[in-house]
Amino acid sequence: MVVQKYGGSSVEDASKMREVAQIALAHRRDGKIAVVLSAMRGCTDLLLIAAKDAEAGNSTYKTALETLERRHFEATEALTQDAVRETLRNALNEVFADLRDILHGVELVKECSKRTLDLVAGFG
Numbered sequence: 006m007v008v009q010k011y012g013g014s015s016v017e018d019a020s021k022m023r024e025v026a027q028i029a030l031a032h033r034r035d036g037k038i039a040v041v042l043s044a045m046r047g048c049t050d051l052l053l054i055a056a057k058d059a060e061a062g063n064s065t066y067k068t069a070l071e072t073l074e075r076r077h078f079e080a081t082e083a084l085t086q087d088a089v090r091e092t093l094r095n096a097l098n099e100v101f102a103d104l105r106d107i108l109h110g111v112e113l114v115k116e117c118s119k120r121t122l123d124l125v126a127g128f129g
Contacts, residue, residue, distance in 0.1 A: 008039045081094060
């Protein structure tokens with residue numbers, strides 16, 4: 006079995022993700038491969054900034070969320086076939102709805118504990 010790990014700059018957009026997939030497939034042995042991917046470049050930083058903005062009562066966290074959503078949906082459109090695209094879109098919509106709810110809660114209570122910050126970062 007081959008295990009490969011790719012950082013955020015290696016999966017920053019659909020083009021880079023395609024390259025990673027080609028590299029991974031070229032290096033698999035006996036059909037066994039595990040690929041570990043970091044968050045897309047800049048996503049974790051943007052999530053942390055969004056959490057801090059929400060804590061400060063600054064609604065600019067919504068702009069950060071829109072940026073994250075756009076990037077993920079663009080990658081989905083570029084990389085998936087029709088057969089799985091709608092399923093993936095629905096899953097992403099659920100994930101972003103959860104994230105939006107968490108950040109809205111942070112905005113309301115004006116507090117982002119370490120645990121909540123870790124939860125938000127985990128969406129990356």
